[in-house]
Amino acid sequence: MDLSGAPESGNVEDRRGMRATGGAIAGGGGLLIVIIGLIFGVDVSKLGMTGGGQEREGPPPADNYKPFVSKVLGTIETVWRDEFGKPSNRYGNVRYQNAKLVLFSSGVNTGGCGFAPSDVGPFYCPADRTIYLDPSFFNELVQKLGGSKGEFSQAYVIAHENGHHVQNLLGYSARVDAKRKTRQENEYSIRLELQADYLAGVWAYHGQEKFKFIKPGDVEDALKTARAIGDDRIMQKMGRKAWPESFNHGTAEQRLASFSAGMRTGNATKAKLDEFFTVGFDAHTAELDPALFR
Numbered sequence: 001m002d003l004s005g006a007p008e009s010g011n012v013e014d015r016r017g018m019r020a021t022g023g024a025i026a027g028g029g030g031l032l033i034v035i036i037g038l039i040f041g042v043d044v045s046k047l048g049m050t051g052g053g054q055e056r057e058g059p060p061p062a063d064n065y066k067p068f069v070s071k072v073l074g075t076i077e078t079v080w081r082d083e084f085g086k087p088s089n090r091y092g093n094v095r096y097q098n099a100k101l102v103l104f105s106s107g108v109n110t111g112g113c114g115f116a117p118s119d120v121g122p123f124y125c126p127a128d129r130t131i132y133l134d135p136s137f138f139n140e141l142v143q144k145l146g147g148s149k150g151e152f153s154q155a156y157v158i159a160h161e162n163g164h165h166v167q168n169l170l171g172y173s174a175r176v177d178a179k180r181k182t183r184q185e186n187e188y189s190i191r192l193e194l195q196a197d198y199l200a201g202v203w204a205y206h207g208q209e210k211f212k213f214i215k216p217g218d219v220e221d222a223l224k225t226a227r228a229i230g231d232d233r234i235m236q237k238m239g240r241k242a243w244p245e246s247f248n249h250g251t252a253e254q255r256l257a258s259f260s261a262g263m264r265t266g267n268a269t270k271a272k273l274d275e276f277f278t279v280g281f282d283a284h285t286a287e288l289d290p291a292l293f294r
Contacts, residue, residue, distance in 0.1 A: 138157075250287075
């Protein structure tokens with residue numbers, strides 16, 4: 001991935017080397033953390049807990065990871081600021097506000113979603129509009145799930161999490177929140193996750209137009225990761241039977257198709273994004289109507 005012409009975001013905080021501790025169960029915005037935790041097979045009793053603060057145990061690693069993430073986030077901010085500014089997208093009076101991104105190690109205390117251990121993987125907390133990322137996740141992605149830790153693959157994951165931020169601003173997250181503890185909870189979670197994959201593809205389309213950052217092999221890396229983190233593939237890797245009734249992120253093929261569709265078209269109109277919540281859903285396969293991705 002060539003980020004030499006990319007702007008650098010000032011919204012990245014490096015908390016690696018700080019220690020966080022969990023405490024009492026937090027209310028409210030821990031839903032997305034719990035969803036990710038269930039997929040990665042972690043102890044959900046650790047999730048969404050309030051912490052007692054974070055203490056510095058040592059300096060952040062002297063590596064180039066924060067500059068890399070800052071440039072990835074800089075391209076994401078540029079793309080979505082432009083997309084929100086297009087009258088043709090029909091977002092109404094909603095203006096784009098940048099998300100923050102926190103790098104951490106071991107565990108982290110959020111500003112509204114409680115405490116989360118690294119096991120949950122990357123996540124977005126809607127309460128504080130922040131993406132949380134432990135870079136060691138990408139080693140797990142390769143070793144346990146068969147994904148890629150190539151730079152564009154990592155950028156796709158960050159763009160997916162920022163997609164949840166876009167959904168938060170546009171009101172899609174609230175639609176899913178309203179379905180908590182109903183029979184449609186998993187269906188709407190899948191709709192939200194596939195839309196976030198699509199939004200990551202939209203970033204790739206417009207980011208490539210603006211910054212020419214894609215190098216040979218990059219797209220293949222991202223597609224490999226999109227396929228690896230499908231619900232069915234993850235459950236198979238964990239030695240579990242892939243029951244569609246338990247899916248909440250989407251199948252491997254639909255995650256791949258959604259990201260690819262966004263990357264192919266770059267269409268971020270409100271009408272297109274609404275389709276993720278209006279097209280048919282097959283409860284037997286936990287899949288949206290494939291016509292959505294054409």
